Amino acid sequence: KLNVKVGDLKLRNPVMPASGCFAIEYSEALDFNNLGALVIKSVSPKSRAGNPTPRVAETPSGMLNSIGIPSKGLDYYRREVLPPYTRYDTPVVVSISADTVDEFAQAVAEMSLPEVAVIEANISCPNLEADGMAFAMDPDTTYKAVSAIRRHTSHPFWAKLTPNASHVAVVAKAAEEAGADGIVMGNTMLGMSIDVRTRKPKLGNVMGGLSGPAIKPVALRMVHQCYRSVHIPIIGCGGIRCAEDAVEFMLAGATAVQVGTASFIDPGVMQKIIDGLHAYCDEMGVERISELTGQVKLD
Numbered sequence: 455k456l457n458v459k460v461g462d463l464k465l466r467n468p469v470m471p472a473s474g475c476f477a478i479e480y481s482e483a484l485d486f487n488n489l490g491a492l493v494i495k496s497v498s499p500k501s502r503a504g505n506p507t508p509r510v511a512e513t514p515s516g517m518l519n520s521i522g523i524p525s526k527g528l529d530y531y532r533r534e535v536l537p538p539y540t541r542y543d544t545p546v547v548v549s550i551s552a553d554t555v556d557e558f559a560q561a562v563a564e565m566s567l568p569e570v571a572v573i574e575a576n577i578s579c580p581n582l583e584a585d586g587m588a589f590a591m592d593p594d595t596t597y598k599a600v601s602a603i604r605r606h607t608s609h610p611f612w613a614k615l616t617p618n619a620s621h622v623a624v625v626a627k628a629a630e631e632a633g634a635d636g637i638v639m640g641n642t643m644l645g646m647s648i649d650v651r652t653r654k655p656k657l658g659n660v661m662g663g664l665s666g667p668a669i670k671p672v673a674l675r676m677v678h679q680c681y682r683s684v685h686i687p688i689i690g691c692g693g694i695r696c697a698e699d700a701v702e703f704m705l706a707g708a709t710a711v712q713v714g715t716a717s718f719i720d721p722g723v724m725q726k727i728i729d730g731l732h733a734y735c736d737e738m739g740v741e742r743i744s745e746l747t748g749q750v751k752l753d
């Protein structure tokens with residue numbers, strides 16, 4: 455009932471973690487064999503320490519983070535990080551982040567391993583460049599990055615877009631034309647918070663990505679705009695914390711969904727969402743959850 459197909463990839467259900475909001479320790483709270491897919495925190499080909507602390511700040515309307523993609527490089531990732539995720543009967547999605555188009559292309563080629571089902575290209579991290587710039591803020595830079603990645607892998611790959619783009623439908627179209635197999639909509643919204651007593655920014659990197667329920671209506675709207683703009687599947691992401699949220703994203707046009715910030719509050723939340731989707735289908739007489747994609751009633 456909950457089976458979905460994201461392109462050629464069959465998933466047992468549409469629920470998977472958002473990159474960076476999931477780690478192998480979650481196996482204590484969840485059976486990884488029940489999830490739709492396993493999505494790992496972005497790795498960058500270049501080793502990096504990450505951003506100055508504090509890297510996380512809570513605000514009344516959501517979580518801010520500026521982790522900065524800490525990385526020990528691709529060899530370490532392949533040897534130490536990836537293997538424990540590949541022991542389950544669940545497709546593994548490797549998220550890659552990079553500073554340049556060439557680095558992206560090379561990293562994607564290197565990570566196109568048989569044990570990797572999908573590559574997610576994080577072309578939308580707000581924390582690597584000054585002022586939160588990212589490839590996916592602009593259709594031309596999106597096209598360049600995605601087409602270079604496409605030339606370097608025959609694996610399925612998803613482009614992760616950002617709500618920090620002014621016209622996401624055009625960016626999504628550029629990603630599709632450049633050869634992406636799917637779109638993840640989206641990443642965090644660039645935000646900031648200040649301690650009024652010390653007058654210091656609450657994040658060491660000054661700005662960071664806002665996540666959680668605050669961004670849900672924005673992400674939902676953007677999923678719908680992408681759905682109107684492209685034919686490749688869309689994976690919805692942004693503030694999802696219950697089954698009804700997941701259904702909303704599917705009605706707006708998503709084929710599958712990613713759960714991020716909610717897993718920090720309840721590490722078992724993805725199983726509750728899966729159970730809730732079963733209950734929704736039973737209650738509403740939905741035979742297959744895949745029927746919901748794009749079925750928002752507009753008149």
Ligand code: DHB
Binds near residue numbers: 519521576578
């Ligand atoms: C980081 C990456 C992201 O894609 C994001 O949305 C937030 C933080 C990071 O590691 O800095």
